[in-house]
Amino acid sequence: MKSRIGVYICECGSNISDYVDVEKVKAAVEQEEGVVLAKITMFACADSTQQEIVQDIQEEKLDGMVVASCSPKLHLGTFRSVAERAGLNRYNYVQSNIREQASWAHSDKPAEATEKAIRNVKAAIARTRLSVAMTPSMIPSENTALVVGAGIAGMRVAIDLADTGSKVYLVEKDHFVGGRTAQWGELFPTGQTGTEVIEDLYREVGKRENINLYTGCEVVSKSGSMGNFEVQLRIDPRGIGSGDSTAVPADFEKRLTHAIDACPVVVADSFDFGLTERKALYLNPGGLPGLPAIDRAACTRCGECVKICPEIDLDQKEELLDIKAGSVIIASGFDPYEPKEGEFGYRQIDNVITMQQFRRLIEICGERLTFGGKEIKSIAWIFCVGSRQTGALEGDNKYCARYCCTSAIHSAVVAKKRFGDIQNYHFTRGVRTYGKYETIYEESSSLGDIYLQSFEDDPPVISSENGTTTVKINDILTEEKELEVEPDLVVLVTGMVPRAGSTIGSIMKAPAGLDGFFNEVHPKLKPVETVIDGIFLAGTSQGPKNITETAMSAHSSAIKTHTLISKGEIELEPTMAIVDRTICEWCGKCSEACPFDAIDEVKEDTKSVAVVNEAACKGCGMCLPVCPVNAVQLKGFMDSEIEAMIDAMSE
Amino acid sequence: MTGQTDKLEYDVVVVGGGIAGQESALNMADSGLKVLLVEKDLSIGGKMIHLSKVFPTLDCGACITTPKVSETARHPNITIATNSEIGDIERLPDGSLRGVLIKHPRYVIEKDCTGGGDCEEACPVIVEDQFQYGMVGRKAAYVPFSIANPRVATIDIENCILCGACERACPADAIDFTQKIEKREVIAKAVIVATGFRLFDPSIIENYGLGRFRNVVTSMQMERQLVPTRPYNNVLRPKDGKVPDNIAYVLCTGSRDITLGNPICSQVCCMYSMKQGQLLLGALPMADVTIYYINIRAFGKGFEEFYQGTRDMGVEFVKAKVGTIEEKEDGDLILRYEDAQEGEVKEAEHDLVVLSVGMLSNPEAPMMFKGGALELDEFGYVRQVDMLSNPASTNIEGVFVAGTASGPMDIPDSIASAGAASAEALSFIKRKA
DSSP states (O other), X not given: OOOOEEEEEEOTTTTTTTTSOHHHHHHHHTTSTTEXXXXXXXXXXXXXXXXXXXXXXXXXXXXXXXXXEXXXXXXXXXXXXXXXXXXXXXXXXXXXXXXXXXXXXXXXXXXXXXXXXXXXXXXXXXXXXXXXXXXXXXXXXXXXEEEEOOSHHHHHHXXXXXXXXXXXXXXXXXXXXOGGGGGOOBOTTTOOBHHHHHHHHHXXXXXXXXXXXXXXXXXXEEEEETTEEEEEXXXXXXXXXXXXXXXXXTTHHHHHHHHHHHOOOEEEOGGGTXXXXXXXXXXXXXXXXXXXXXXXXXXXXXXXXXXXXXXXXXXXXXXXXXXXXXXXXXXXXXXXXXXXXXXXXXXXXTTEEEHHHHHHHHHHOOSSOEETTEEOOEEEEEEEETSSOOXXXXXXXXXXXXXXXXXXHHHHHHHHHHHOSOEEEEEESSOXXXXXXXXXXXXXXXXXXXXXXXXXXXXXXXXEETTEEEEEEEEGGGTTEEEEEOOSEEEEEEOEEEXXXXXXXXXXXXXXXTTSSBOOSBTTTBSSXXXXXXXXXXXXXXXXXXXXXXXXXXXXXXXXXXHHHTTSEEEEOSOOEEEOTTTOOOOSHHHHHOTTOOEEEEEOSSSEEEEEOTTTOOOOOTTTTTOTTOOEEETXXXXXXXXXXXXXXXX | OOSOOOOEEEEEXXXXXXXXXXXXXXXXXHTTOOEEEEOSSSSSOTTGGGOSEETTTTEEHHHHHHHHHHHHHHOTTEEEEOSEEEEEEEEOTTSOEEEEEEEOOOSBOTTTOOOOOHHHHHOOOEEEOGGGTTSSEEXXXXXXXXXOSSOOOEEOTTTOOOOOHHHHHOTTOOBOTTOOOEEEEEEEEEEEEOOOEEEOOGGGOGGGOBTTBTTEEEHHHHHHHTSTTOSSSSOXXXXXXXXXXXXXXXXXXXSSBGGGTBOSOOSSHHHHHHHHHHHHHHHOTTOEEEEEESOOOOOSTTHHHHHHHHHHHTOEEEEEEEEEEEEOTTSOEEEEEEETTXXXXXXXXXXXXXXXXOEEEOTHHHHTBGGGOSOBOTTSSBOOTBTTTBTXXXXXXXXXXXXXXXXXXXXXXXXXXXXXXXXXXXXXHHHHO
């Protein structure tokens, strides 16, 4: 029983004290049993206050400590380390949340907010009295990372981690690396092509022996926890060799080309977003590794290719590979938004395409820009398709996709410079070329591009009659006059959406936000971490980003991962389930309830009992309420502590 | 540090103790490297430590920044030099970097000062408080601000009259007028430039009247009025102390304006103005807030949703470029603007005008390098030589850039940029080892 407890009530600037009467809280709790000191602080987390608390703990010989402030999600770690610096066990510290739960939630009722804060603090004191010192256990951790996705983000993370001494499994679902960037030509602002950027990264990946790259590879399952994930990978056969494109016979490439020609199966080429077709045996333009692959979903196993190129093996089987990794980095990228049929004329009017299709179109076209056999001299760009769907725009994507304004304007400028004599009309909802990207907006204006803008609830309308497509807008930049353009091509500036059909989120149990992208713990405090310890995010899997921002995010993930796994051991929270073997009459209910497979049946002399695997237990408490004989408890949250909290609250 | 001349050796020198510098230093230190963090100002924390709540989560800035400041200050692998600069940085033939650390005197013995403020009480000299953006005064002997780190006093020698009152008042005998500039040679394997930005000074836009009309304030002055450590403990307009009830924001003040030599967008002003708008509606429930904008740039994660929320809360948005501001006798202000929607010049009256100032590059970044060897871009920011793969790399091998030293950025982007700088620096050091 702790009897020398210090209580600190934080004003959080005015975040708490504006609504909660902190003096009243202090007066109400300073006489509580075991409390020897109660203080009000402006910012409990400030360094000077931390020093004061350390001093108090040492001088007043405190054996328990409560800080009534914000959510423990924000600062539990901060104050635990304050306790430790003063020589107090960190589990004798209890945080009481009077900001999110009292001041912020009840800002309209200050008196009640104060009452609630008092009860919360009293409960925390009651729990502190019964708190027990615990020691975290150390577990060995694999200095190995699994990077899911080999686009620019994934390759970047892999290179960084390899350089800092970790082993890396870099897995790519596709048969070729590079993700979306491999599909783009000239990039803004450097003028490099997407292919060049990917080639550079791929070369760097190849130079590093501690990176194992698997293409055509998906994550099947995951078990274990931070430091010791056990992951099963499934490798889809390429159908040719082992995927290693070095050391091949001289005529091999020529025979492969003939084999592709001989393949009778033709499908839409997703690399060109359906603008072109490809064979079932295929090699993406500039595709790396530079070895064709067989599209097994399309292949009819007719054997024409094998006749020409016997190295092709239609009977290759998929392989399963079990690996261990200390952490996982999700770099699974994005999909371009696919407009619905009829959305701004998409799939109903012939000359309406998406921005991503346009990016491929300018790469496919030779000297002249043509679409559907017609030369393109004027283009209407419809911004925010699939993004900022508010007002009159139907859809669930409320967010701004960040990169599309700059990308669309850059694409328009590239087309104009490459093909000459093209008039661009930009139908925007307010151009968002933030920061230095403003320069491309200026450049396009000076090249004669015309900008029109509509308000949120009044999007442009696209119609087609007798082969002429018309775009109409009530332009707010010209006194809301209705203006009409008859362009040769309409490009829908489609934004980013989360990868469709990706299973990595559910396998890793990484939660997504309202926008469908994976969520970080906190945009400023833990920007690349997920709530699952050891699972990190890189690139556009987290939300729309351009290439520079993706590189920054990937580097950030790499250094955070390095810090976690490179030390060889990881600290485990001692907050774990414990089973009272004298009471337990193995029924298996706790094992069924456990989301982490941490509870097993063990036979003792006379009966079977449940035993908790400490490395796997996350202390979630799911097993507690299902036990019919109340044999399971959670260290740090023992029944006695919880009951004391309830009693204190309901006094 | 005493007047010795023996050289200091670190793995990394981080220049600038704002959010990007701290994040970089912590990343490097957590990876086991020895870091020297050089801060020109009296406290680490940069601009962020002076902010109120931060977008888009509306966490209080201090709640996020002070623990990071504290973590940086007590990390065993980080040495902090405040009130210090580094200069003459150059690459040596062996690939390492050498510079000269210049520590300016505080005239206070840091280790003895308790930050108790007796000197402050005793000092008879009052000058403008730069940390409150000139809205209130401070003494010539002063503790910079309440959440400063280190929380020790300093003597503003420019304004000090050498009366000795502080020396007599200090119970710890920590005042020392004999302190001199100290210079030490520093050797490091890598340098991270995190020197931040400077705020645009709108007093050069004569039509807006900052300085002439006291009820025209900058957004940083408004920011200070909204923080817990605010000067007036309420939002007041400077001229007469009246609580404003009709507040205007003029966006793109000094940004996206070729005539002012800054054609680029500052990336943060739309968002912080909307945030201030939301906070003002909370602090002054009866007040109207109008934002005059060219384009709303709510592009980051959760930003568009924040914009929609701001509109729903009742902040009014007018698409217009404000041309001139005139003052009436009662201190109210008349804004003349071109309403883009209606295509005509209009006037509107407000009782407080906030100029949403943007970012400019910090000219101190290149000056730290011998012969100006660090290359800049056309806007004066540190040039990123491999923007698409290694965005923190500069033209000097081993020198990396973090945060707004490379261009306008918000806090999440600055933190990501610091991640890039530290990862690139760490890889660089490990590859060479």
